[in-house]
Amino acid sequence: MARRSYALLFSLIALLGWAEPAKPILLRAGQMLDVKSGQLIQQPRLLIVDGKIKTLAPDETATQGAEVIDLGNLTLLPGLIDMHTHLTFSPEDIGYSSVAVSVPREALKGARNARVTLEAGFTAVRNVGANGYADVALRDAIDAGDVPGPRVVASGPALGITGGHCDDTLHAPEYKIVGEGVADGVDAVRRKTREVIKYGADVIKICSTGGVLSFRDDPKASQYRLEEMKAIVEEAHRLGRKVAAHAHGGDGIKLAVLAGVDSIEHGSYIDDESIRLMKEHGTYLVPTLFLGDWFLANAEKLRFPLPLVAKARVVVPEARKNVARAFRAGVKIALGTDSAVYPHGLNAGEFAVYTQLGLSPLQSIQSGTIEAARLLGKEQELGSLEAGKYADLIAVGGDPLKDITELQRVRFVMKGGVVYLNKPAAPAP
Template identity: 70%
Template sequence: MTVATSPIRRALALPALLLACAAAHAAGAPAPRITAVKAAHMLDVRSGATLDQAVVLIDGERITAAGSKLAIPAGATVIDLGDKTLLPGLIDMHTHLTGNPEDTGYAAVAISVPRAALTGARNARRTLEAGFTSVRNVGAEGYADVALRDAINAGDLPGPRIAASGPALGISGGHCDDTMHAPEYKISAEGVADGVDEVLKRTRQVIKYGADVIKICATGGVLSFGDDPRASQYTIEEMRAIVAEAHRLGRKVAAHAHGGDGIRLAVLAGVDSIEHGSYIDDEGIKLMKEHKTWLVPTLYLGDWLIENAEAIRLPKPLLEKAKTVLPMARVNIGRAIQQGVAVAFGTDSAVYPHGLNGREFAVYVKLGMTPLQAIRSATVNASQLMGWADKVGSIEAGKLADLIAVDGDPLKDVRQLENVRWVMKGGVVAK
């Protein structure tokens, strides 16, 4: 049984589609496989052109044709979206589905892995309904994101396609370590590994237990105690060992890196993406362009976190770091965008509530992207970084039928993507 034909997926479809299938069955005819989605407009994210009187033909979970005024086969189920604009399903390359904003700091100590997995089930649905049909989840203890991915793939619950990392890898006492416990508890995070031999073993271990991508911490972070976001953590030798093994085993590597030196070392080690990049400098920009390393900014959180710090009881040391780092990130990443660093869309959702992912677009535009460039960052660019360019990221024949619809023209107002009205994943309506 595939996700596209599971009972839960069918239950998510539009009532009209269910009634049409039921009527056909009652008449003794097989339910039609072809679905035609009609809308007033459709954005071709590759060319940037907006097509009018759009029709997308879908057979099962895949698109067979897409264009303007296409003939609709007899017997097809028609979904007419009226004056809406169709786009490909969006892709978020930096999520933490198993966490929430209020889990920051010492509150996280009391959260078990099973509870985090159940939290992830709720957040996966919210993310899908926000129009994000694919995500890369970069960091979850206990492989909770792997379990969530597998449950969604089995059709047990609604959610986006997930590329999961499992536990993030980091040094003892670093950003990816749990630095909140007193030393007598002797507790370290699951992904802690030091030295070349140990990081090599840990890389193989997370892949063994289901990781699609390897997440490492190359520098300190904002929401961790006792470290500096500007300071590098893993050595280049350690990172090279991780990258070489991950690539040999068919996985990409995402590096949490705020500081300039950590960015430089991670790029030279061969990572596929730099996450955050808050203190990226001219040398880092130059190296990323030379090595074709993707930048995954996470910027809207700077607004939400500082405004809501008191409500989520963010510890004072973490708030002070946030007030220093996050405004600088916009300045530096704005310069990287203007100088042509390749950008893939990411949010760090969990630092702020899941479902608000679309608010990231307006920040990119404010920093110098056109609306089309911002949309491409979450479609064709993100699919390329994910390694899924053959199946998602555009509305084309052969791709999975992951579609969204919005009011108005997102090329004129990118904030339309904050209010996605309709979502289809794999040929089945999810919203």
Template identity: 65%
Template structure:
């Protein structure tokens, strides 16, 4: 049927006149992962016109005059999606050095990280927290073609309470430093939500509990009240945005889900009640697990302050136990990494952790394709190799459905029909 559809399309172009026939690119590979079924398509062909896929399948007829990219024995997959990044940050920023960083310097760091992330095979990311709207500026620069990088849905400054995880807790009080997203009470929370949207936020990020890389708070305790959360999330939804909640602790997870949150980020202390609520409300969990390995191993090198390291040693191992239970219970999972806590470009190391916690490789791949696309509200644009979607493709050696670690070595990347890595 797909071959017939391509023939009909070419006949229509011919009837319109040769001058109107768009340039066609055909990408060939020995295999292609159908992420919906979790099965391989052999002798794969993907036909592309401009930025979009026009057809995909096995042994499709390649139109005369098409530009052919033959990837030989490689395996094609849709471009990967990371739903939890901090694209303008670096691991070293978990220490005190971030205090001396200007907004222009942070933005340029983001440009470097964006290219690294794209070349690692992540063609779409959701950025959930950046200083001074730097992620929004970077998104716009990428969209305008000024710098290379993935497609970005950006949050701008995350909302948090005074002294909470998303406040700037590393400054002494005499510096009178308050993070841009700090908002206490319903009225302030509404104002900051509207301000973020005014300056271009695609998604609203909320710090619903304490965190690991912040001073003086406890990841197990909630930080916003139910009324405040309802105000923020309700306003985000009313204005056409989704909302994501940083939430480690059970009470913060429960409150955020009851308030209508679209995703829980981290979920380290998720309990039976949280699992039950998230399944009932079909709320996505975005675990960020590989960072537990990298951060503890590299804490000395990045000069991670001792109080933060001590929290990490307690919280991060516990997170794997609890999130393993959530995965087995069937909580919806979307892929996220918290890249910036560890170096950008290592995002795909998260897959092996998901498999270790009970997922099959196919299930793990779905978290970074169809599941993440659904969470972002972009199922019509990205997340699978299908007609009408962006021609965002990657290719790897090996068999990712057998060993998901093959995704850690992406050999070829295409974004919007343009090759950005490989020949």
């Protein structure tokens, strides 16, 4: 009888997925970048227990029985963080072709794009805009272990005015199509904020100005009024969510900052007054610059709509010039890429653009690690390699402080103590 009870117990354990804790991991590498100080620590040894970094200098007793991962001469860094992604969208769906893509299809694309993004070294992302809460479903699938991907902070549908950048402008009037996040007026935007949080949003995305990849609006023109944005921010913050504002133009940036948003996305036409306000309020700028060259270089091949290409030809050079001014002024920067305007997995190209426009390699790396973690409100968990933080880390072949493009050639990826990429060194010629 007792033997039968034990057998039943073990069957239940197997059914419920219970198992012995994973073995500790001792991770060794040639050097490790401390993103806070900029120092390169030689011959690092990290003890990883239950998906977190236990210590950076374990003694031999602590490492007994640990699985050893030796990365040779590779350089360790924290897992990278992209603060502006659209995992469920792809470049081939820009413009009218997006009408033919269903939400279930977008969700399945998101699963692929999440894996590609993780394997590119981005262990966390903030997804700011998706149809049908597909990014919320993707986040939950990743957290459940159904599909591989980065940690996702999801927004669901972005909030915007009728006919604005975050509204659907592709259909003829008789279809009466309205974007999921459309809300006009103080009461309506407050209700919409509560609604997207109800359905799983971790962050609120709003459209403060027109955009480039939308028809019949001006990127320099503000859309939401100050009182509407204040209502959104007040409700979001009260419910523990941060607010990211799509804003290209100066007036839209200023109004969003005065409303209390946590970050300005894009900032293409940022001016001196906006810069002053952002520094005064501690608002982050999330530039998205790498996509510009890719978009224009591939516009003809992918048959992007001509009105959108025309806008991009004007906005892209202005964005580089104006964001460089914000860099020089010392605005807080968190890396974002607007992935989906370019193919997912190329996210690390953004780092090199920042260095071209005046950030040091260390400042550029910090924008996609510790500064991004601070904007997420997760600096105690992510953004640097320290005891107590998640074992989210990558390794590259060279020194990214000397060659920032090393981040585009990631050789090793670990998230939460699980290895997702381990690419051996190329054989010597």
